[in-house]
Amino acid sequence: MSELYHPSIYRAENHVESYWAESAGPEVEGAAPLSGDQRCEVAVIGGGYTGMSAALHLARDYGVDVRILEAGAPGWGASGRNGGFVGPDSSKLGLEGLIDQFGVEGTRAYYRNGLEAIELVRALGRDEGIDYDAQGEGELGVAHLPSRMDGMADWAKTWSSMIGVPVEVWSRGELAERGYHAPQAFGAYYTHCGFALHPMKYARGLARACIARGVGFHGHSEVLRWERTGGKHRLVTAGGSVTADKVIVATNGFTRDRLHPGIAGTLLPALSNIIVTRPMSEDELAAHGWKTECPIWDTRNLLFYFRMLKGNRFLLGARAATRNTPEATETYRRWLIEQFQAMWPQWRHVDITHFWRGFVCLSAARVPHVGELPDDPGVWHAFAYHGGGVAWATFSGRAVARMIAGNEPAENWLSPVVRTPPRKFPLPWLRLWYLRSAYLWYAIKDRR
Ligand SMILES: Cc1cc2nc3c(=O)[nH]c(=O)nc-3n(C[C@H](O)[C@H](O)[C@H](O)COP(=O)(O)OP(=O)(O)OC[C@H]3O[C@@H](n4cnc5c(N)ncnc54)[C@H](O)[C@@H]3O)c2cc1C
Structure with a gap:
């Protein structure tokens, strides 16, 4: 499947020239690129809020041996360059659409998770000593x-x-x-x-917290190949490889279709x-x-x-x-x-x-997806926050950690809204045209 966007958007050598990158203070130390052949229990692809929250909670709360592989510096993706709104919503269905599809209780559980997500961001600030310039x-x-x-x-x-x-x-x-x-x-x-x-102060704070809790954080380590050996996953970067029992895909809008066939065509990145x-x-x-x-x-x-x-x-x-x-x-x-x-x-x-x-x-379902790929056990994912991921990515990262290492079934604490598996867009190569049509329709509606 060909790429939807001009390739320049994936160049991760440097941060985009954002106000956040300029004002966030020093880069994170201890996030050197991967070298040699390494092993761990859980490998996380993507060093944004989702991946870092998953890794932090796995290492800190469950003692799991985790490594993060990130194509750029910590927070290079949307996590270091967003608007910094910490809110409870991450779906595009709206209140009525959610109730239609998931009922009142499912919708209530979803917003309850959204409120927990906001509190989790506050708690991480307090517990991990992250000063992220809270406002409002x-x-x-x-x-x-x-x-x-x-x-x-x-x-x-x-x-x-x-x-x-x-x-x-x-x-x-x-x-x-x-x-x-x-x-x-x-x-x-x-x-x-x-x-x-x-957002970048928050991202770097999370990265430092991960490293302090023993997570192996490998910046500038894009996963170029994903191999299977003896029931394990081998993720190959330019400098080395990580062999892991489980993988968490935390690449959100920067996911390339070639990363995993079970995810290809299920996500639509929007600028x-x-x-x-x-x-x-x-x-x-x-x-x-x-x-x-x-x-x-x-x-x-x-x-x-x-x-x-x-x-x-x-x-x-x-x-x-x-x-x-x-x-x-x-x-x-x-x-x-x-x-x-x-x-x-x-x-x-x-x-x-x-x-x-x-x-x-x-x-395609216009809701986030958090869980294990049904056709590929051991491959976990959390993504598709519809522009509402500061709180929700943090929460979903922790949710995946809890699903992997915790004891309580997810049905007891995670809304059904986000537990549905990702599904492919019909004719996925038309995804940008779906988006263009939607934008055209929205522009007409927004005048009335
Ligand atoms: C301009 C903008 C404004 C936004 N404003 C808000 C807002 O105000 N409030 C809000 O809640 N949300 C906002 N969002 C959305 C929010 O930033 C995201 O939902 C959230 O950051 C997602 O976090 P993430 O960790 O899942 O993904 P990201 O932070 O995008 O991280 C994914 C990472 O995966 C890495 N990656 C991809 N492929 C590979 C690979 N093969 N190997 C290694 N690494 C790889 C990328 O380099 C990237 O760093 C905004 C987003 C943007 C772009």
Whole structure:
């Protein structure tokens, strides 16, 4: 199966030039490339939140001998370059879609797992001494059109009673008092859960915690070949190999179809893009009445997500691009800056200092998948967080660790929403065209 994207997006020698990579402090020590032929009980492919959380929990809580093989430096993938929103959702089905497919109890269990995921990120910060610049309490969803306030109160009531988390609905005036005012902000809902963090500081903190707990972390060690010898798995990199009893695939949006036939064609990586401004003055913030540190998204299907960072730089992110050639990337960068200027006209003059992108990961079922491949026992996976993986990848990594080494059946603590095995997209080579059609449809819907 040919690649969906321009190959430049997989070059992992250096970090993308993100604000996060620039401001995260020193690289992690002790993550040298793999050399020679090594052995372990569990090998993890991918050194993002999923892989690191799985490895950390296996080593720390169950005493398992684990190694991580990561193509770049720790956190090179989406984990080191996301928006830093720590929220409870990781599916694209929405509340109604989840209830239709998994019933009220399955949906409730899914959101309960989402809340546990947020608490797990907080606990790891505390227990492993990771200072990830936590900001804001709760999350804001802003109506980008007046019509998006219709039905918001009903939705908030249902969501809140299902999950047990209070949700407030704010008028445009109330949003201006507590958040900000701007032409495309007509009110909002405010959920009392979630927060924001510095994603690369979190990723490097997890990597250091892994290494401190005895995990073998091999950066710049892409798995190039996967062989079977005597019932074991042999993962081959440019510098050596690891032979393991079990493998965890934690490669999310950066998964290549050639990695494993059971996973090929099941995932759809989608580009998400971010710009960051220079630091703004207090007067500039006042021009849009900016008062909040909460992470914010808007009600577009093709949502924009934004937040004020420490030091008053502003971050805006969005999807909608499906090509990553250098020309398409530049066109999209310009488009995102135009959106920023239209949404916050008083900040038109503010320089954009950073632009970068990465892959979020979608699945055919539009939910994450956590478990063991049914046709290949010993191969575990956790992926497809639909752009909501800061909390969920951390949680899912721990979930896989618990499934491998714990005693309690997963049915008792993991929602059925995420326990379904991944399934192939119909005609997988058409995946990008499915995405383009969806984006077109969303763009039409987002005008009404
Ligand atoms: C721009 C952007 C903004 C986002 N914003 C948010 C947000 O605000 N909130 C939120 O919750 N989520 C957000 N996300 C999604 C979130 O970042 C991801 O869901 C999460 O980081 C997934 O973690 P992961 O460890 O599963 O995957 P990744 O962090 O992507 O890690 C996968 C790793 O696998 C490695 N790999 C792949 N193939 C191989 C191989 N063959 N051998 C060795 N290593 C390999 C890659 O190098 C990569 O580092 C965003 C994503 C992007 C790109």
